[in-house]
Amino acid sequence: MDLDVTQLRQPAVVAAFRGWNDAGEAATSVVRHLVIGNETHELLVFDEGYYDLRQTRPTLQVRDGKRVLKWPNTCIAVCRTPQRDLLIVIGDEPNFDWVDLCQEILGTVSLCEATPVVVLGSMNSDDPHTRPLPVSVEATNPDLVWGMGAEDSDYQGPTGITGVLSMMAAEAGCEVVSMWVSTPLYSSDSECAKATLALARRVSEVLGVDFDWERLELASARWESQVSHLVDADSDLAQYVRALEADRDESLAPTSGEDLAAQIEQFLREDKES
Structure with missing residues (x-):
């Protein structure tokens, strides 16, 4: 069906990228859980010219019993939650032309009049898996994150596509919220479901959207139990x-x-x- 992006309901943006910005797949998993069970329409796909296939390789997947190739890309889609419409940005961190890709994304954000732009990331840290995993929050408009302990970041050093998108969005006049969740350095490379849950709670607080909380909480408890067994051994x-x-x-x-x-x-x- 055709979708009129000028008639979206209180559209906001949620963006996450696989790779360096996505320890334990926590950030992209939040987006995946938003899409689950909600009507979603793909708008744009960016691939050619942005990826070095020797660095970000395609993957073989099995769908409906058939092997298919999934090529690296960045996708923009509309996810229609019961509370509001979300402009979803998800993809592989590009190898080339980051500025061009961010300009393309922000052009669609402007067309949809979507606000705020919520950019998600996850990073390895020395946090124990048995304790709440912290989420750092930074926003250009403090009112959006009131009561969350948000503070200005004094970080200096390397950044990923999430940092570039956040800064370019702010420079373009968008309200931007940046959220990073910590994942235990010693846990496995598979999805850190406890970090996904912690990040999803913050997204819900800022945007007023609901997740399948029972599903997320069960996955978090199962993940913590599995990691505890590995640690005990x-x-x-x-x-x-x-x-x-x-x-x-x-x-x-x-x-x-x-x-x-x-x-x-x-x-x-x-x-x-x-």
């Missing part, structure tokens, strides 16, 4: 995880009244001396 890894848990618990421990009073006294003393 390796004494060195188990010791490492216990150390991570202790560090996390200490950092989250509430400050006692005595400690707080001592901190205030120290502050006042230093302020008086200065």
Whole structure:
């Protein structure tokens, strides 16, 4: 069916890319779970000229009993959730012409009058799998992420296509929300379902869209159980995880009244001396 992109319902953007920006496939899995069960229409596919097939190789897949080739690409689609329409951007991180690809994406965003642009990523970290996995949030409009502990990032260093898209979208005048979830460095390369759930919750808070929470929660519990079995079977890894848990618990421990009073006294003393 034809889709009039000028008549979308409160359209917003959710973007994620496979590869360097997608540890544990957590970011792209959020997009996949949005699409599951919702009417989705493909709008554009970008492939030629953006990929080096020696670096981002095509994959063989089996569909309906037949082997097919899936070529690297970036796709823009409309996902019609019950709450609002979403402009979905998902694909493989390109090898060439990042600026051109981002301009193409933002041209469609402008045509659809979609806002905000929510860009997702996931990264490996020293976080234990048995504790809540943190999600860092940054937004050009603080009102969009009120109460989420959002803060300006002081990161300097290499970035991926998600960083380029976020900056170009902000420079084009879009409201941008960047979300990154942490995934345990020692967990397997398969989907980190617990990180997917944590990121999906933040997306839901910002955009007001629902997921199949039961499905996500069951997958998260199953993932945590599987990783725990692997950890228990390796004494060195188990010791490492216990150390991570202790560090996390200490950092989250509430400050006692005595400690707080001592901190205030120290502050006042230093302020008086200065």
